[in-house]
Amino acid sequence: QIGPDTLDNGDVGDPWTPIKKDKKKGRAALTLSAEGFTPQMLVKLIFGQDFYLTPLQEPKPGEGHGWFVASCLARGQGTTEGFHRAEIPVPAKARIALLIPQRRDTLAHLAQGMLDDAKAVGNALGVALTMLTEVGPEKDDIKRVESWIDAARQLFAKRWETLYFPTLWRGAEEPHDTVRAAWRQHLVDMAHGIVNEATYRLPLPNNRRWRAVTQAGSAFIGMLMKAALPLPRHNRTETEVTEEISV
Numbered sequence: 631q632i633g634p635d636t637l638d639n640g641d642v643g644d645p646w647t648p649i650k651k652d653k654k655k656g657r658a659a660l661t662l663s664a665e666g667f668t669p670q671m672l673v674k675l676i677f678g679q680d681f682y683l684t685p686l687q688e689p690k691p692g693e694g695h696g697w698f699v700a701s702c703l704a705r706g707q708g709t710t711e712g713f714h715r716a717e718i719p720v721p722a723k724a725r726i727a728l729l730i731p732q733r734r735d736t737l738a739h740l741a742q743g744m745l746d747d748a749k750a751v752g753n754a755l756g757v758a759l760t761m762l763t764e765v766g767p768e769k770d771d772i773k774r775v776e777s778w779i780d781a782a783r784q785l786f787a788k789r790w791e792t793l794y795f796p797t798l799w800r801g802a803e804e805p806h807d808t809v810r811a812a813w814r815q816h817l818v819d820m821a822h823g824i825v826n827e828a829t830y831r832l833p834l835p836n837n838r839r840w841r842a843v844t845q846a847g848s849a850f851i852g853m854l855m856k857a858a859l860p861l862p863r864h865n866r867t868e869t870e871v872t873e874e875i876s877v
Contacts (some may be wrong), residue, residue, distance in 0.1 A: 648675060649682040656683070662704040666714030669794050670672035670745060675700065676718075677738040689728040695719040724799040733802075735777070740801045740810065747814050747859070748790050754853035755786055755821040762828055762846035778831065782824050789820050822857050825850055 648660040663672070674680050674688075676698055685759055689810030690696070698718040704711035720728070727733040759779045791818070795816065800809045829843045854861060 643685045662702045664711035667716040673741045697727045724802040727802040738818045740806045750857040751817040758846045758850035759827045775862040
């Protein structure tokens with residue numbers, strides 16, 4: 631093992647270990663939480679944000695499609711938080727864009743904007759579901775409702791995370807405004823479908839159902855408008871939410 635003068639913070643000179651730019655520690659090896667390789671973490675690694683990448687980790691020249699592959703064993707307090715692995719196909723045009731600094735920077739800007747959109751829509755979803763439960767369920771259902779809200783938010787995250795990189799790579803050959811507008815609309819429609827589904831799955835007393843549904847819908851629309859997001863398309867219904875949300 632040939633490493634640096636100091637082995638502090640896990641920086642041992644391994645060519646396969648990304649090094650984080652830590653303001654307090656200076657340099658520190660990448661560590662993962664139990665969440666694993668989230669889209670936020672993957673974006674930082676792919677675009678070299680907050681990390682020093684070794685020559686082995688930089689995009690390689692080539693005309694064909696490529697892959698971004700990462701794996702890590704997450705540590706915990708006297709235990710581990712699981713083995714995490716990410717495999718992301720990179721289309722040929724996106725691979726070329728990652729090799730050109732200016733195009734890479736603009737693609738990174740799109741990537742961050744899409745993450746911001748997902749966060750904003752997720753916040754709107756959370757507020758709507760919270761409003762729905764505050765007006766509707768009885769106190770005895772609080773724990774069950776909290777579990778349902780958490781499951782619903784995880785469902786939303788799972789859905790957009792699956793579509794995130796395929797949508798991002800479109801930015802290598804399509805106008806970014808077009809890609810992001812379609813992304814924002816799709817996020818809103820997904821969240822709207824989950825809110826609609828909630829009105830049928832949550833234990834809402836009949837005498838308060840419509841009040842709960844109305845206030846939840848108003849809260850959802852209000853949060854979207856506040857964040858300058860598009861409104862849901864009315865032809866989307868709760869039947870488009872196919873996964874079961876259970877507690």
